[in-house]
Amino acid sequence: MIRVAIVGGGIAGLSAAYFLARKGADVSVFEQKYLLYGASGRNSGGLTAQFVNEPLIKLALRSLELYDRIQTETGFNFLLRKDGYIKIADEKNEDALKNEVDFQKKAGVNVRIVDPDFVRNLFPDINTQTFTAAAYFADGGVVFPWPVIWGLAKGCRELGVKIYDYTPVRVEVKGNEVLGVRADSELHKADYVINAAGAWSNEISRQAGIELGNRVFREEICVTESLKPYLDPYILDVSTGVYISQSMRGEIVGGILGKEAEEVSVKSSLDFLTAYARRVTELVPKLRGMSILRQWAGAYDVGRNGMPVIGTTKVKGFIQLNGFGRNGMSLALAAGEGVAELVLKGKSRIVQPFNP
Amino acid sequence: MKDRKVVCRCEDLTEEEIIHAIELGYDDLESLKRFTGATTGPCQGKGCLMHIIRILSQKTGKSVDEIGVTTQRQPVNPVPLYILAAKKGDEK
Ligand SMILES: Cc1cc2nc3c(=O)[nH]c(=O)nc-3n(C[C@H](O)[C@H](O)[C@H](O)COP(=O)(O)OP(=O)(O)OC[C@H]3O[C@@H](n4cnc5c(N)ncnc54)[C@H](O)[C@@H]3O)c2cc1C
Numbered sequence A: 001m002i003r004v005a006i007v008g009g010g011i012a013g014l015s016a017a018y019f020l021a022r023k024g025a026d027v028s029v030f031e032q033k034y035l036l037y038g039a040s041g042r043n044s045g046g047l048t049a050q051f052v053n054e055p056l057i058k059l060a061l062r063s064l065e066l067y068d069r070i071q072t073e074t075g076f077n078f079l080l081r082k083d084g085y086i087k088i089a090d091e092k093n094e095d096a097l098k099n100e101v102d103f104q105k106k107a108g109v110n111v112r113i114v115d116p117d118f119v120r121n122l123f124p125d126i127n128t129q130t131f132t133a134a135a136y137f138a139d140g141g142v143v144f145p146w147p148v149i150w151g152l153a154k155g156c157r158e159l160g161v162k163i164y165d166y167t168p169v170r171v172e173v174k175g176n177e178v179l180g181v182r183a184d185s186e187l188h189k190a191d192y193v194i195n196a197a198g199a200w201s202n203e204i205s206r207q208a209g210i211e212l213g214n215r216v217f218r219e220e221i222c223v224t225e226s227l228k229p230y231l232d233p234y235i236l237d238v239s240t241g242v243y244i245s246q247s248m249r250g251e252i253v254g255g256i257l258g259k260e261a262e263e264v265s266v267k268s269s270l271d272f273l274t275a276y277a278r279r280v281t282e283l284v285p286k287l288r289g290m291s292i293l294r295q296w297a298g299a300y301d302v303g304r305n306g307m308p309v310i311g312t313t314k315v316k317g318f319i320q321l322n323g324f325g326r327n328g329m330s331l332a333l334a335a336g337e338g339v340a341e342l343v344l345k346g347k348s349r350i351v352q353p354f355n356p
Numbered sequence B: 001m002k003d004r005k006v007v008c009r010c011e012d013l014t015e016e017e018i019i020h021a022i023e024l025g026y027d028d029l030e031s032l033k034r035f036t037g038a039t040t041g042p043c044q045g046k047g048c049l050m051h052i053i054r055i056l057s058q059k060t061g062k063s064v065d066e067i068g069v070t071t072q073r074q075p076v077n078p079v080p081l082y083i084l085a086a087k088k089g090d091e092k
Helices: A011-022 A054-074 A091-106 A116-122 A145-158 A198-207 A270-283 A285-289 A325-345 B015-023 B029-036 B049-060 B081-085
Strands: A003-007 A026-030 A085-089 A111-114 A133-137 A162-164 A170-174 A177-183 A186-189 A192-195 A215-226 A234-237 A242-246 A251-260 A291-302 A309-312 A318-322 B006-008
Touching (some): A011 A318, A054 A145, A085 A091, A085 A116, A091 A111, A091 A133, A145 A162, A170 A198, A177 A192, A192 A325, A198 A215, A198 A291, A198 A318, A215 A270, A215 A325, A234 A270, A242 A270, A251 A270, A251 A291, A270 B081, A285 B081, A291 A325, A291 B081, A309 A325, B006 B015, B015 B029, B015 B049, B029 B049
Parallel strands (some): A003 A026, A026 A162, A085 A234, A192 A318
Antiparallel strands (some): A085 A133, A111 A133, A177 A186, A234 A242, A242 A251
């Protein structure tokens, strides 16, 4: 039986574990803290396929299918709503948005340019003065990241995967081959080690003697008190990076796209809160009286040229599955499925373009 | 309904539900919080965190120190967006 050790219990690591175990591999997942400690437990759950190259679009479309399938297979409700993902843009960013949509249409994405009134029909409280055009992806939407992780973990355990939480590990290599991972004094031997450590992936890669060079970002986010459900789609303002959606619990979840950081950090700031408050009250003036209940931050890693890094390396058995940036919830399920295929069959078409 | 001991009012969680989650394996505070939603409602744990820790301690035998507390998230009390959005010198 092929033994696989996976570093990182986020969506990428757990997805790979799930698909590997389904095909009979002997899989262990190691998480340094609790499941949900990484970006997979801190994100806004927006699901989209509005990307600017075909390999990413393929991963995203496949991931959308997999959400439905894994929900059924694991009997876990991901609180997934496919009510659409909308990018709005001002005059300055309108042309870029239109070009993007032209490309995406050709790549088979069900997306189109709509005017501000169209968006107001979907969400009456939006201030149509704040943007000039929008790109509407009807099949996108919002998922609640916590049950996604719980559900994957449950599915994994039922397939015999061992999940070790509160267990930081290091990769061990001998010569040009992986031996496994080490937790404290114990070596867990493995034929393959998968680096799914998100923002910590550079460090894990270095332990195998490989410079990965992913960039680390920090992104802040917050929620308001709960309202009755009334905002269906996910809305991203590409002009300012501000985004909002509503959770199934009724909170308005919103943030600002992340910025590159010197190191992995999950500190929150008042600067973020004021910048967010200004823009969100322009976009949706009626939210002015709503209170912020809680804010937090998360860290993710962006691979070279903004692409994920997925595939085998010069160290035999050491596999990269990281660099998902701001889009891991939209991409990583299919990437995990692809990596399982790569490990068990030697190749996978869907992840091939992301070869390290 | 007898013995319905509510421990988290915001999320309407009973002691039984917390115990059930612990028995499912969500037996550390961070996981328990995220699995049940306890401490993440409007009170942000002010009313329920101590109960949750007590139940966890009773069920797992861990001491309160071992269990620790969850990360305390800002803001301490809810702050309205219009206040955060105000610029220096704004009257309203
Ligand atoms: C605020 C915010 C909003 C976001 N919004 C969206 C969105 O709307 N849509 C979307 O698609 N994506 C979004 N993202 C991005 C998404 O969350 C990430 O791309 C995705 O979660 C990455 O998953 P991952 O499994 O690669 O990494 P992670 O979830 O970070 O998992 C990596 C895990 O590895 C563990 N680890 C690290 N080192 C070790 C070690 N030595 N031993 C053991 N374990 C280790 C970490 O603790 C961590 O849990 C957002 C991110 C943030 C922060």
